[in-house]
Amino acid sequence: MFNLPIFFVLEAIIFEQGLNSLIEKEIPYNKFSKEGYIIKINTSEQLEVVCNLSEEVTANRFRVFIFHGQGFSEAYLIPAD
Numbered sequence: 001m002f003n004l005p006i007f008f009v010l011e012a013i014i015f016e017q018g019l020n021s022l023i024e025k026e027i028p029y030n031k032f033s034k035e036g037y038i039i040k041i042n043t044s045e046q047l048e049v050v051c052n053l054s055e056e057v058t059a060n061r062f063r064v065f066i067f068h069g070q071g072f073s074e075a076y077l078i079p080a081d
């Protein structure tokens with residue numbers, strides 16, 4: 001099994017409903033570009049919400065990166081083009 005936190009880096013959140021889910025479930029996130037988000041997962045409930053959101057993102061041909069561990073600087077999680 002793995003330990004939390006896990007960081008998801010999404011190139012885009014396709015639907016406003018996805019962003020609303022993050023807000024409703026109090027999932028911490030930071031916007032790093034016009035459409036990109038870094039999301040920190042601290043609980044299994046949050047993980048389920050973000051996995052569903054990630055499925056939508058990848059189905060629409062955007063990238064999702066997943067990082068595991070502590071002590072990450074968000075600057076290092078932002079994808080470079």
